[in-house]
Amino acid sequence: MDYVSHPLHPLFYFQKTFYLVIRERNCSLIIVSLFIVFMPTSDRLTLLQNFGRSIKSAAYIYRPSHTEHVAEIFSLAAEREFKIGLRGSGRSYGDASLNAGGIILDLRRMNRIIEWGPESGVIKVEPGVTIQQIWQYTLEDGWWLPVVPGTMFPTIGGCLAMNIHGKNNYVAGPIGEHVLEFEALLPTDELITCSPQRNADLFYAMIGGAGVLGVFTSITMQMKKIYSGNVWVDAWSAPTLRAMMDDFEPIKGESDYLVGWVDGTHSRGRGQIHRATYLHGDEDHEPTQTLSVEFQTLPDTFLGVMPKSLLWRFMRPFMNDLGTTLVNTAKYYHARLFEHRKRYVQSLVAFNFLLDYVPNWEKSYGSGGLIQYQSFIPREQAHDAFVEMLRLCQKRGLPTYLGVLKRHRPDQFLLTHAVDGYSLAMDFPAKQGNRIDLQKLADDMNEIVLSAGGRFYFAKDSTLNANVVKRYLGEDTMDRFRKLKARCDPDGLLETELYRRLLS
Ligand SMILES: Cc1cc2nc3c(=O)[nH]c(=O)nc-3n(C[C@H](O)[C@H](O)[C@H](O)COP(=O)(O)OP(=O)(O)OC[C@H]3O[C@@H](n4cnc5c(N)ncnc54)[C@H](O)[C@@H]3O)c2cc1C
Known part of the structure; x- marks a missing residue:
């Protein structure tokens, strides 16, 4: 599907104004639902919610399957002055992957395993690959993810954007410490490669950066060798x-x-x-048995x-x-x-x-x-x-x-x-x-x-x-983050409800 030429409904600008009102005034779900029911709209308009099911939010959903699609949606949104929020499996408990009134890029179709080294345990994947997909792919070769959350359904892109920790954080650190390199598309249209040695400032800011600096498009990670399932x-x-x-x-x-x-x-x-x-x-x-997918x-x-x-x-x-x-x-x-x-x-x-x-x-x-x-x-x-x-x-x-x-x-x-x-x-x-x-x-x-x-x-x-975020992160960190945001996303294209609430 050509993402850019997909026609939006003629009432597009009216809808946009309406959603901006919703966003700013925090109107109730009933009004949003009535609007969706009675207003003929683009079939992209979707009511999303957080994992905790405590926040509902309507947005235009796009499901790119390649980096080029992401770039096309970036220029479409910029042209029409829409904000873009990124979303993996939507397993964050709060509003990290919601964007009321804007566009949501659901990245789950970018879910290919690009390279796998059964000897080295190095894996390169697209961001929409889930934790479940990764362990199912590598387990039989004797490799496990070095850090996992308490559920296997999140995407690796979502996990990196939050820099998730496991029950082994005191010994293994967060998932970001096991990333060798990632590629990301910035709203400026640059495709950059980051590692602890290359573009290190962005490496340490985009991992844990809540998805508002750029889109991870591929992630290379070192897996953990294991001898039993x-x-x-x-x-x-x-x-x-x-x-x-x-x-x-x-x-x-x-x-x-x-x-x-x-x-x-x-x-x-x-x-x-x-x-x-x-x-x-x-x-x-x-070990052959316990390291099989069926056993697990x-x-x-x-x-x-x-x-x-x-x-x-x-x-x-x-x-x-x-x-x-x-x-x-x-x-x-x-x-x-x-x-x-x-x-x-x-x-x-x-x-x-x-x-x-x-x-x-x-x-x-x-x-x-x-x-x-x-x-x-x-x-x-x-x-x-x-x-x-x-x-x-x-x-x-x-x-x-x-x-x-x-x-x-x-x-x-x-x-x-x-x-x-x-x-x-x-x-x-x-x-x-x-x-x-x-x-x-x-x-x-x-x-x-x-x-x-x-x-x-x-x-x-x-x-x-x-204010609480500023107090625990400190002015200096907030300043560094704002400078990187201005560098990666000068027009402020990437936004989520969490970003507007805490970081903007
Ligand atoms: C039952 C349960 C248990 C959990 N246990 C743990 C735990 O033990 N430890 C822990 O740390 N967390 C835990 N979590 C939280 C979860 O791991 C994180 O919220 C994770 O980020 C969810 O990934 P997701 O794919 O669902 O991303 P989403 O929730 O959809 O998005 C998360 C963030 O990632 C951004 N994002 C998504 N894709 C990309 C991309 N390609 N590029 C850039 N940014 C992107 C989004 O904008 C958003 O800010 C748990 C969650 C659940 C539901």
Whole structure:
């Protein structure tokens, strides 16, 4: 399809004005829906949402399959004064890949594996390739992604734009540290190559740059050698968050992955720790089997009977304060009684992508969706700050339904979210009735994080404001980012809702 000559509806400019009004005034979803229903429009007009299902946003969607298509859409948008937002799989919890009233470039059709070296473990891919596609391609040759998020559905372009971290951040750093080189198309029409040696300023700014400096068009990455498709998992429970952190510190040197599942309904944050280590060459007697895609595939049914696609509906009645308190308590005592100090093997996929076990679990939060609040706090301050936040949530009657604790280390990327310390991710149900209270809670938690020297993460955020971002990133970093934005995108073509809210 010729992207440029695709006719837009004659009412194009009227629509544009209308959407600008929507964007600026934040009109309700009902008005947007009525407009879409009653207005004959371009078939590109699409209602999108964030992963958390808490923000709806209409945009003109384009699905390029080659770099030349991206360039064509750039000039079309520039000519018609439209802003372009980039989108991978739309798995960011907040508004990072939404662009109300503008164009969204859905990059999932740029999904070819360009080169693979089974000896070197170096892979070159297009940006729309997913984490799932990559591990399925390389696993049988004995290579795994060095860093993965808690789900396998994001695209590698989206992961790079956020510089994602895994449960091994304290040892492996973010995904950007494993990128050897990338190519990107800038809105100035330049196709540039960046690596830690070449165009280094852009390398460290575009990775983690939230997709507003340019479009990654190819990414070359070093994979991690593995000798088995299984990991050793040690599981044990911890009666408090303090105990969890005390347990993390001495073992992080000999653990490949560490994660704490925190009961946020408990005032001192008890929970369960999972620690995983790769198997050595001689520990797996059937590596051909465990390194096969079939072995790694997650089952379709729960307990062998119930289709997993239905599971979220069964979770729905428990997604309230009482239900989650009961479930969290039951999970804690189950772990204490039956899984305490247990060691077992688990497939890499089952360990890393636990959240993919229940397809569409986010729907169990109901029509208002969910908000995730993840903060990163230096080690010395982390415990007290997190406990203060958990208590504040409980005091306000807004307990977190799921808490996840991870250990991190700092990195050199310009808009980095990492610190030498811990992050706590907290999920909250969003409802018509609690939006204002949730925002107030997030604002108050921001102050706790900032006074503890902490940071935030754009992939998860939907509640920060520009002032908070300036305070944690600092004026100098903001200036450097603005200068790079002016250099790469002088006419300000690339914008998302997150960019307008936090970085413009
Ligand atoms: C269940 C779940 C678990 C998660 N666990 C983790 C975790 O453990 N650790 C973690 O770090 N994150 C985690 N995430 C967040 C997720 O990994 C990131 O939000 C990731 O960026 C999503 O990728 P995506 O392809 O969906 O990108 P989108 O969400 O669609 O976009 C993300 C950003 O990338 C930009 N972008 C997309 N494609 C390109 C491109 N080609 N060039 C330039 N910019 C581009 C977009 O503009 C946007 O700013 C999790 C998300 C979910 C839903």
